[in-house]
Amino acid sequence: DSGVTQTPKHLITATGQRVTLRCSPRSGDLSVYWYQQSLDQGLQFLIQYYNGEERAKGNILERFSAQQFPDLHSELNLSSLELGDSALYFCASSVEGSKNEKLFFGSGTQLSVL
Amino acid sequence: GNSVTQMEGPVTLSEEAFLTINCTYTATGYPSLFWYVQYPGEGLQLLLKATKADDKGSNKGFEATYRKETTSFHLEKGSVQVSDSAVYFCALSGRNTPLVFGKGTRLSVIA
Numbered sequence: 001d002s003g004v005t006q007t008p009k010h011l012i013t014a015t016g017q018r019v020t021l022r023c024s025p026r027s028g029d030l031s032v033y034w035y036q037q038s039l040d041q042g043l044q045f046l047i048q049y050y051n052g053e054e055r056a057k058g059n060i061l062e063r064f065s066a067q068q069f070p071d072l073h074s075e076l077n078l079s080s081l082e083l084g085d086s087a088l089y090f091c092a093s094s095v096e097g098s099k100n101e102k103l104f105f106g107s108g109t110q111l112s113v114l
Numbered sequence: 115g116n117s118v119t120q121m122e123g124p125v126t127l128s129e130e131a132f133l134t135i136n137c138t139y140t141a142t143g144y145p146s147l148f149w150y151v152q153y154p155g156e157g158l159q160l161l162l163k164a165t166k167a168d169d170k171g172s173n174k175g176f177e178a179t180y181r182k183e184t185t186s187f188h189l190e191k192g193s194v195q196v197s198d199s200a201v202y203f204c205a206l207s208g209r210n211t212p213l214v215f216g217k218g219t220r221l222s223v224i225a
Contacts (some may be wrong), residue, residue, distance in 0.1 A: 003158060033212055042217035043158075045201065056212050059149045090157055099207040100165050105157030 003027065003042075004092050006106035014114055015057065018079040021109045025072055025093030031055070032074040034066055038087040049074060049095045081113045116141045120204045120216035127194055127223050135189040135203035136140075144190050145206040147171075147187040148213065152201045161189075161202070173186045194223045 013019055023030045024075035025032050034046040045058035049068035051066040060066075063081075080084060088110050120137040127133060139145065148163045150158040162171030167182035168186040176191045187204060 002159065004157070015159075043215040045214065048212050056210065058212070066215075092157075093176055097212075099209055100163070102156075102160045102163070103213060105159065106153070107157045 002104040002106060004091060004104050004106035005075070006089075006109050008109060009043065009107065010110045010112075010114045012114065013081060013083055015083060016114075017081050018077065019081065021076040021078070021089055021091075021108060021111075023074045023076070023091030023093075025074070025091075026104050028104050029093035029095050029104070030072065031094045031097030032068055032072070033092040034060075034076050035090040035092065036087045037090060037108070048078070048097060053081075055097055078111070083113050086111055086113045116145065116205045116206055116208055116214045116215035118204050118206055118210055118214055119201075120219055122217065123201075124178040125219060125221050127221070129196055129223055129225050130193045131223075133189070133194045133198075133206060133221070134201055135204075135221070137187045137189065137216060139185050139187065139204075140183075141206055141208055145148040145208045145209055147178070148205040148207070149178055149187070149189050150203045150205060150215070152203065152218070154200070190219050194221070196223045196225050204211070 005024040030051045046060040048056040066076045088108045092105045094101040124176035151161045162173040164171040170179045173221040201218045210217045
């Protein structure tokens with residue numbers, strides 16, 4: 001158990017809909033990361049937060065947004081969903097977000113857009 | 115930008131065989147290098163890391179050496195077990211850039 005909790009584990013929805021994925025980092029970790037894993041693209045970095053502030057942005061679509069709340073949990077919002085958004089979404093956390101740090105990953109949310 | 119290229123799988127080996135999974139990288143500056151492993155139905159977990167040139171990371175019989183001259187970080191294990199069956203990801207992290215992953219190599223070890 002990594003200590004990172006993601007909910008829900010599975011999500012099935014239709015095109016055009018909006019969903020929210022939730023992540024609770026390990027106790028004491030200030031930095032949260034979101035990754036998208038698909039068969040064709042592999043693991044793609046989406047966005048990183050540190051103590052409530054956005055720190056780095058990757059290949060995140062404009063239809064997607066995220067935030068980190070004062071209690072350090074994070075939510076990833078995906079809107080106007082398309083079939084191609086079907087993927088496994090991982091959240092990870094680390095203490096400070098520095099380059100040498102180990103990331104702790106949750107078990108992921110499997111999103112299926114039908 | 116930063117990128118990682120690792121050998122495509124799947125790789126199938128018999129128990130006790132020698133394993134090598136190749137990984138090369140492109141990066142500016144002095145990145146840190148990692149191998150992560152993903153077991154079925156689970157998230158990724160760190161296997162080993164190296165933070166500077168010529169460092170060797172090791173864990174659970176796996177090793178990888180940070181080679182700046184060849185921009186490589188190949189993963190090796192002398193004798194694989196069935197329990198090593200998983201997907202292995204090479205990754206790098208730069209000063210202001212979070213982890214960038216390779217596409218992953220699926221390893222299957224048969225008894």
